[in-house]
Amino acid sequence: MKAHHAAATMTDVAQAAGVSHQTVSRVLNNHPSVSSATRRAVLDAITSLDYRRNLAARALVTGSSHVIGILVSSTSQSGPVSNLLAMESVARARGYWASIAGLRDNDPQEVTDIISHFTDQGVDGIVAVAQTQATVEAMLAAHVNVPTVLLTAATVPAEISSADIDQASGARKALGHLRELGHVTIAHISGPETDLHAAARHGAWLASLPATADPEALMAVGDWSAMSGYRAACRLLAGSSGPTAIFAANDRMAYGALRALSEHGIRVPYEMSIVGFDDIEESTCSIPPLTTIRQDHTQLGSTAMQSLIDAMRGEPARCVKIDPDLIVRNSAGAPNH
Amino acid sequence: MKAHHAAATMTDVAQAAGVSHQTVSRVLNNHPSVSSATRRAVLDAITSLDYRRNLAARALVTGSSHVIGILVSSTSQSGPVSNLLAMESVARARGYWASIAGLRDNDPQEVTDIISHFTDQGVDGIVAVAQTQATVEAMLAAHVNVPTVLLTAATVPAEISSADIDQASGARKALGHLRELGHVTIAHISGPETDLHAAARHGAWLASLPATADPEALMAVGDWSAMSGYRAACRLLAGSSGPTAIFAANDRMAYGALRALSEHGIRVPYEMSIVGFDDIEESTCSIPPLTTIRQDHTQLGSTAMQSLIDAMRGEPARCVKIDPDLIVRNSAGAPNH
DNA sequence: GACCATCATGTTAACGCTCACAGCCATAAC
DNA sequence: GTTATGGCTGTGAGCGTTAACATGATGGTC
Secondary structure, eight states: OOOOOSOOOHHHHHHHHTSOHHHHHHHHTTOSOSOHHHHHHHHHHHHHHTOOOOHHHHHHHHSOOSEEEEEEEOOSOHHHHHHHHHHHHHHHHTTOEEEEEEEOSOOHHHHHHHHHHHHHHTOSEEEEEOOBHHHHHHHHHSOOOSOEEEEOSSOOOTTSEEEEEOHHHHHHHHHHHHHHHTOOOEEEEEOOTTBHHHHHHHHHHHHHSOTTSOTTTTEEEOOSSHHHHHHHHHHHHHSSOOOSEEEESSHHHHHHHHHHHHHTTOOTTTTOEEEOSBOOGGGGSSSSOOBEEEOOHHHHHHHHHHHHHHHHTTOOOOEEEEOOEEEOOSSOOSTTO | OOOOOSOOOHHHHHHHHTSOHHHHHHHHTTOSOSOHHHHHHHHHHHHHHTOOOOHHHHHHHHSOOSEEEEEEEOOSOHHHHHHHHHHHHHHHHTTOEEEEEEEOSOOHHHHHHHHHHHHHHTOSEEEEEOOBHHHHHHHHHSOOOSOEEEEOSSOOOTTSEEEEEOHHHHHHHHHHHHHHHTOOSEEEEEOOTTBHHHHHHHHHHHHHSOTTSOTTTTEEEOOSSHHHHHHHHHHHHHSSOOOSEEEESSHHHHHHHHHHHHHTTOOTTTTOEEEOSBOOGGGGSSSSOOBEEEOOHHHHHHHHHHHHHHHHTTOOOOEEEEOOEEEOOSSOOSTTO
């Protein structure tokens, strides 16, 4: 990696091109009234001096940095991550850069600190992935003076943009599929209670339950991990609720359930059907391949960033819900065949 | 989200505290020679005015922004992501903030552009995840005037820090485990050829092969995805090389192989053993649970960021190799039992 | 030919901060 | 009583850019 000389400044370029520094600034900012001859001279000087504009100086005087702050939760889940990269990609394609901060714990103070830093840094917009109600509330309470998009299942004031994958719709598709196959007693392995997505999926399951069913006996709570799904499935199997199908709140827990069933000698889908949620890459090759609900996190991230940039350009706030798709593979079939 | 008033400046704080702006600056920068009475007065003024330092102005005059640039490749792989979050976490704990950019394609120009931007932004250090030789070379060719850490399997000049998980060691552990179990003919499902990690794992496998074995017949190339592992395993099974074990270059492809074997009625580990690489979360609950090599990406990220911050403080460059662990589960056993 | 609009360019003043330097007041040393 | 020393504080300049205004040239209109 080669060393730099002292960086050239706008005045250096101006001198080299025989114009004033302001003309250089105009060229850089695509101001219309610059003659093409001058523009060319400036551009030449810029390349020959290897000039690069000082972003700090620009940010100081304009009060904006062309940076977008992205707040994510530091989970190991793959979804939020595809999100992140998709957002960064769209942002960069539109001329913005991404500053990120991950939420280590669910401390509202941490949210406030991060937002403050983003503000200090002069970000032009903020995207926050808010998986819990606590995070949403911390965001709403924070002093934010730039456009903001919340990636959350929670309902937010109309003046704030939000985007999310429609959890209830996805859960209904999963449950509808099982019901069409003939299942009546469907168990549920849910995610952690404070998670808004877990709550939405759980809610849809509860709503779909026949009046006679006992929700308590048909449900086990996990923490999104495969092992927690395994344990949840074992608990469900030990009970006497006798479900013919399981709706797992995510694919990982569905794998755990798959393993538990395999170890109990219960064949999927013949003696038990399973549907997951997420469609992570591995689900193409679980045994059997998993019927699931595809959440397109890349699309979500792109859409969210589009909303943010549009909001930064003055458009009104939007609330986007992306409808997830049912992906039919082999883990769900007619009951007891 | 509440609206801000015009932000207070250092001069406002100085006025409120009855001191000069320079004294305020000193308090903010923890300069020793400020009397405690003055310090307290300034601090009070700061809180009462809700003053926040303008980072752009500070960066303009100091030439550094307390930001670290992180360059990652936009893969859907989970590893790089845990990395990213771990790095950000360490950086923030040490008072730095993270700016990220994802590599969309393997265009060297993109690397150069991103590094230029980081430089323009006045980052104090750069971390780059370089999965291919092309990326490494683009990084080495770039004009970088701040400390840099490369997360790569490639060897880099001594003046540049690097960090990685020791791929050869991991692969040797996997292969050694199979050999100890009694396997002689071990097939390999490799990752994409341009990937440095894939190459290292493949190299270790090649080196461990008996002289009589035919590498061509014992190997199939995948692209890290589960489906590619499935297809690779099918190809291997169709051939006549008769391996008793498969070393998959990552866990996802191992899942694909697991599915292929299951569909061919070949029982794992009784008729075929499989070892993966990564230890992703799902591997606890594959059928059977996967024996694999654990790569601790979180540790890697933390270590890399530590190296960078130490380098920024003037310490010499380091080259860290983290030794991955063999995780024994149930997918590998003695041959044909 | 006088006038006004328009384009192209230059001049000056911020933006909010840190750095280098200068000044002041104590206390200690002779 | 003078001089040195060191702790605390203030003054002024300047970082590189954009914004606002001023200026000079050009061209069309009456």
